[in-house]
Amino acid sequence: MNRAIQEQFEARARVLKALAHPTRLFIVEELSKGERCVHELTDQIGADMSTVSKHLSVLKGVGIVRDEKRGSQVFYSLRMGCVLDFFDCVEAVIRGGDDATCKPRKRKVQRL
Amino acid sequence: MNRAIQEQFEARARVLKALAHPTRLFIVEELSKGERCVHELTDQIGADMSTVSKHLSVLKGVGIVRDEKRGSQVFYSLRMGCVLDFFDCVEAVIRGGDDATCKPRKRKVQRL
DNA sequence: TGGCTATTTGGTAAAATGGCCAAGGGTATG
């Protein structure tokens, strides 16, 4: 496998890896409803705030979320809403249905 | 976070985690062109066959691929082609473009 | 300034992951 191709798959894997954690998936879903500060997310998740902060930094690292500091709080929002489209397919995989059970949700392309 | 919800995000994470590896992404892309036996994939990947076999077993474990033994060979094929849809969005994330740069590919829902 | 809230960063221990080698079980072939 040639080097450039290899690098491309590694880049893809980095993005998927960033999503491949229950807490981070929860964060993505939550942010799809609107921006949230670290404190709010921490309350819902019930882990240490430092843990949540690190999860957010992983998502930010690959460009899935964006942060904005306002006052003493940092608000996170979804930058790539397209990742939400994964969920229908993922659910279909979980159900073990065939490919046809994966109906893409109607997505309005929205600037977040 | 309630227990059932928690479990749902864990299930989703298991599927994404199965995809979150360069070699496994390569396998998925390769299988999208048609079934392949372990030997063929091993040649292309250039790793030990046992390593490739384990990657295939991870993909099979979550239901993304299917295996079929014929003679002394085992042929793997893509069971959930919908995962291919992820790639456009993932590429958009890599490019760092905004959401709109993620154009869903025209996908024909095909029974594999 | 001092104290309080909000968040990130560093350290560390436990668990999970990934890769290779070796061994084992089928299957074809001579």
Next chain:
DNA sequence: CATACCCTTGGCCATTTTACCAAATAGCCA
């Protein structure tokens, strides 16, 4: 039957990931 091939599994080690605590940083307000 013996041998060669195809594939999977188990063992082992190195690396990565994750979570918590503690400490550091930054903004707010009295």
